[in-house]
Amino acid sequence: MKRINEEQPGWSVLLRADPFLTRLAFGLLRPKHKILGADVAGRVDAVGGNVTQFRPGDEVFGDLSGCGFGGFAEYVCASEDALALKPANTSFEEAAAVPSAAATALQGLRDRGQIQQGRTVLVNGASGGVGTFAVQIAKSFGAEVTGVCSTSKMDMVRSIGADQVIDYTREDFTKNGRRYDLIFAANGNQPISAYKRALSPEGTYVMSGGSGAQMFQAMLLGPMISMTGNKKMGNLLKKPNKKDLALLREFLEAGKITPVIDRTYPLAEVPEAIGYLENGHARGKVVITVPGEGAR
Ligand SMILES: NC(=O)c1ccc[n+]([C@@H]2O[C@H](COP(=O)([O-])OP(=O)(O)OC[C@H]3O[C@@H](n4cnc5c(N)ncnc54)[C@H](OP(=O)(O)O)[C@@H]3O)[C@@H](O)[C@H]2O)c1
Numbered sequence: 001m002k003r004i005n006e007e008q009p010g011w012s013v014l015l016r017a018d019p020f021l022t023r024l025a026f027g028l029l030r031p032k033h034k035i036l037g038a039d040v041a042g043r044v045d046a047v048g049g050n051v052t053q054f055r056p057g058d059e060v061f062g063d064l065s066g067c068g069f070g071g072f073a074e075y076v077c078a079s080e081d082a083l084a085l086k087p088a089n090t091s092f093e094e095a096a097a098v099p100s101a102a103a104t105a106l107q108g109l110r111d112r113g114q115i116q117q118g119r120t121v122l123v124n125g126a127s128g129g130v131g132t133f134a135v136q137i138a139k140s141f142g143a144e145v146t147g148v149c150s151t152s153k154m155d156m157v158r159s160i161g162a163d164q165v166i167d168y169t170r171e172d173f174t175k176n177g178r179r180y181d182l183i184f185a186a187n188g189n190q191p192i193s194a195y196k197r198a199l200s201p202e203g204t205y206v207m208s209g210g211s212g213a214q215m216f217q218a219m220l221l222g223p224m225i226s227m228t229g230n231k232k233m234g235n236l237l238k239k240p241n242k243k244d245l246a247l248l249r250e251f252l253e254a255g256k257i258t259p260v261i262d263r264t265y266p267l268a269e270v271p272e273a274i275g276y277l278e279n280g281h282a283r284g285k286v287v288i289t290v291p292g293e294g295a296r
Helices: 010-016 022-026 092-096 099-112 129-140 151-159 192-197 212-227 242-253 267-278
Strands: 002-007 039-043 059-063 083-085 120-124 144-149 164-167 180-185 199-207 232-235 261-266 285-289
Touching (some): 059 092, 099 129, 120 129, 129 151, 129 180, 192 212, 199 212
Parallel strands (some): 120 144
Antiparallel strands (some): 039 059
């Protein structure tokens, strides 16, 4: 399949094996997956004998993190279960920006967060790759959404549907006295005690991204805090699956989500793309383009 590829900071974790424990899952002495890159969009070039869902020429998108990665390349060999037909109203660049980040937001809000209509949801890191999808998906569930980002991104976060926007450079949402039914931490570091303070009495905190310390607090302390009161706290590890990819396709078709793309880089500049992401201030997603794909 010839394709366009998307990148996210998760890859720099795999790329650098930082935190060190990453090696337990992705290769102790050398990387298990030599070519990184999970999210792809492109045209099917050829299919294997057992493939029933796709034909050569089909335009598809998907997440290869469950079937060996390898996205940073002109062609990739993928399991058909990792792919779905690309929506006709979505360009290759847009489609490539969706699978991992939007599935993380979807699973965090819906599965771990039990999001419900009318509830108050705060998205920390609302202006990044995961956060821009989280704001839109939370709105599509009928929640009242507050996004947290820096000054220059406030208008963008409002434009994708946030009802309120908090500038973290001027206001600490954990100290302003407001409480939220669901806090989704796509990014932005606060100690778990601060997140707990900002939750309503039966609120839920879901951590999907941030620093190593934030991750370990959510993984280790979250379950203990959840046992001692009515607040639920924990982390999320996105699991790629066909059902959610199909739902995200529906969201794209219905205009419930529109990828926010900060910039694109050609395949030869993957290191520059990762360097840009590692600064931690992308405005939505960064996309890698592959020559000759004819992206719109
Ligand atoms: N759990 C999973 O399965 C899973 C899946 C995918 C990704 N992730 C992780 O999720 C994290 C986010 O990914 P991403 O693609 O959204 O990253 P990203 O695009 O690099 O996110 C950067 C965003 O975070 C914001 N930010 C930085 N410092 C902040 C702060 N103190 N408070 C609030 N926002 C802040 C930045 O906003 P400003 O520019 O406005 O500062 C920027 O827009 C990463 O750590 C990634 O590894 C986890």
